[in-house]
Amino acid sequence: MPRKRDLIIKGFSKLLKEDKLKIVSELMDNQLEAIDLLKSFWYADPEKQKVFDEFSENTLTNFYIPYGVAPNVMVNGQTYVVPLVIEESSVVAAASASARFWSERGGFHAEVIDTVKEGQVHFLWKGNRNKLVSAFDDLKIRFRESTKLITANMEKRGGGILDFELLDLRKKIDNYYQIKVTFNTQDSMGANFINSCLEEFSKVLKEFFYFQPIFEDEEKEVNIIMSILSNYTPKCLVKAWVECDFEELDKIDKSMNGEEFAKKFETAVKIAEVDTYRATTHNKGIFNGIDAVAIATGNDFRAIEAAGHAYATRNGYYQSLSHVDLSEGKFKYSLELPLALGTVGGLTSLHPLAKHSLEMLGKPSAPELMMIIAAVGLANNFSAVRSLITKGIQVGHMKMHLMNILNHFKATEEEKEMAAAYFKEKTVSFALVDDYIKKLRHV
Ligand code: MEV
Numbered sequence: 259m260p261r262k263r264d265l266i267i268k269g270f271s272k273l274l275k276e277d278k279l280k281i282v283s284e285l286m287d288n289q290l291e292a293i294d295l296l297k298s299f300w301y302a303d304p305e306k307q308k309v310f311d312e313f314s315e316n317t318l319t320n321f322y323i324p325y326g327v328a329p330n331v332m333v334n335g336q337t338y339v340v341p342l343v344i345e346e347s348s349v350v351a352a353a354s355a356s357a358r359f360w361s362e363r364g365g366f367h368a369e370v371i372d373t374v375k376e377g378q379v380h381f382l383w384k385g386n387r388n389k390l391v392s393a394f395d396d397l398k399i400r401f402r403e404s405t406k407l408i409t410a411n412m413e414k415r416g417g418g419i420l421d422f423e424l425l426d427l428r429k430k431i432d433n434y435y436q437i438k439v440t441f442n443t444q445d446s447m448g449a450n451f452i453n454s455c456l457e458e459f460s461k462v463l464k465e466f467f468y469f470q471p472i473f474e475d476e477e478k479e480v481n482i483i484m485s486i487l488s489n490y491t492p493k494c495l496v497k498a499w500v501e502c503d504f505e506e507l508d509k510i511d512k513s514m515n516g517e518e519f520a521k522k523f524e525t526a527v528k529i530a531e532v533d534t535y536r537a538t539t540h541n542k543g544i545f546n547g548i549d550a551v552a553i554a555t556g557n558d559f560r561a562i563e564a565a566g567h568a569y570a571t572r573n574g575y576y577q578s579l580s581h582v583d584l585s586e587g588k589f590k591y592s593l594e595l596p597l598a599l600g601t602v603g604g605l606t607s608l609h610p611l612a613k614h615s616l617e618m619l620g621k622p623s624a625p626e627l628m629m630i631i632a633a634v635g636l637a638n639n640f641s642a643v644r645s646l647i648t649k650g651i652q653v654g655h656m657k658m659h660l661m662n663i664l665n666h667f668k669a670t671e672e673e674k675e676m677a678a679a680y681f682k683e684k685t686v687s688f689a690l691v692d693d694y695i696k697k698l699r700h701v
Contacts (some may be wrong), residue, residue: 271315279318309608325554325611327618328353332365333498333633340634341615342550347658348651349546352641353634363502366636368629374420374493375441375598377452379460379485382433383467385477387426390435397466398422401439404458412451417444419455433481437463440493445624447558447600449487456485489561490568491596496625498632499592500640507589511648520589522647523582527591530578540578540639541570544593547638551631555619556605556612565596580639593636597628656686663691673698 267281279293286292296319301307311317323345331338331353340357342350360366383390401422402409409418420440427434437459441452460482467473467480507516514522530540545563552559570576583590601624606612616622619630645651660681664674677694684690695701 275311275318278316282318306610309610313605313608323553324350326350328357328634328637330354330361331357331630331633331637332361333368333629335365337361337365338619338630340551340630341554341618342547342634343553344546344550346546347662348655349550349638351654351658352645353547353550353637356637356641356644357634360500360637360640363500363506366498366500366633368496368498368633370625370628371495371497371594372493373442373625373628375443375448375452375487375491376493377439377441377456377485377487379437379439379456379463380483381435381437381460381463382431382481382483383435383477384433384479385467385473387428389472389477391424393466393470393472394422394424397463400462400466401459404462405455408451408454408458412443412446412448415444417442417448443600445601446603447561447598447624449558449561449604452487453485456487460485489564489598491565491598492569492572494565494596494598494628495594496597496628496632497592497594498629498636499590500636501588501590503588510644513648516589519647520582520584523589523591523643524584526643526647527578527580527582531581532577534576537570537576537578540580540643541567543642544579544595544635544639546642547634547636548595548597548631551634552599554612554615555599555601555627556607556609556615557599562597562599565598569596580636591636591640593632593639595632595635597631599624599627599631601627652685657681660686660691663688664695667692667695669695 270278270281273281279296280289282296283289283292299319299322301310301320307320310320323343325341325343328340328342328350331340340353342353344350402419405419412418418441420442423438423440425436425438427436439452439456439459441448441455443451464480464482468478504516504520507519510516510519527540530537545559545566548562548566549559552562566579567576570579579595580591580593583592600606601616601622606616616627619627622630642651645654660677661674663686664677669677673695676698677691680694681691
């Protein structure tokens, strides 16, 4: 009998993996089959499996997602084979088609605008603001002193703490101040480094108010609310763009010349600049590529998405992250977004495939990876908008999805070949494939 689903399980994380599997399998109709299925995705080598088990808690198995590559991604004259981890059928094909297209038109251009990351200590304090302002230089020295051991290695690599700023935010929340700290974390994403520094600063702050004689008794208490990096990284910014003469877009679609295509494309992107519903989908197409490379290289795609979407609202409402410029008879398409990435530390070295991906990309620095990833985001975005304003996305999308539908019906290789030929010029849908397979099998 399946276990009741509202049962609270105490101490689950401390159980042995086999026991966890057993408990979970009790939720399934066929327990033995369920355990076999989960185990079938384990690494054969227990040492390798242990690495994965230890990434997270309560690990039962591994969840596979396809790892593909987009060749011909030319960025600033250098060509990369870019790894993408994604389940959506058309993303790698779209990135590859766009990369190939632009490789014949000068490739992608990219520049890193800045690489600064930020963290905050948020606190409530009821004292005299002027005293805090005048003591802030002294406080900064103490902050730096307190983190000497943490920053030593980062400083050797050319990074470290950049600056501190005291923000008086009492108009927003009673007694609320913030210490905003900027960091350079070089090739590491730097989340642990930043958070460790911030937690030290909060200790220093507490002691400072308590022990400094300038503060009266009633000013000695500080309420540290939290110390944490900000995933909004508008100063860790990259720009990628493509450009060509209108004539070089002539052959994209039979029904329009290059200039007409460029103008229709511009209107499509303008719509994503003024309409939030379209902007969200438009940007989703950008993150199709960005997330896929971020995952393949062991980067935190949630942090990247959060920063990107926040950046998309910087003008007061949510807009497209990419923009078209048609001045001087040229089509110029650009994408600017924050990308806080790492190419050393964290999962980049622990996950064997993340390590592999970085090696395949020529062991890039974090700024180099920012440019590659921005180029892939733009590549996917270009492919999506190109399809939308010409043949629509369903033709390509459903062709790619055809194999998934055929797999659902457990089609044989022979059936797949026949179906691929049959649907070459036809609309693909689940119902039509179902119908076709039934006819083929004389059901
Ligand atoms: C699908 O994953 C992404 C698109 O919807 C993006 C877009 O509409 O621009 C095709």
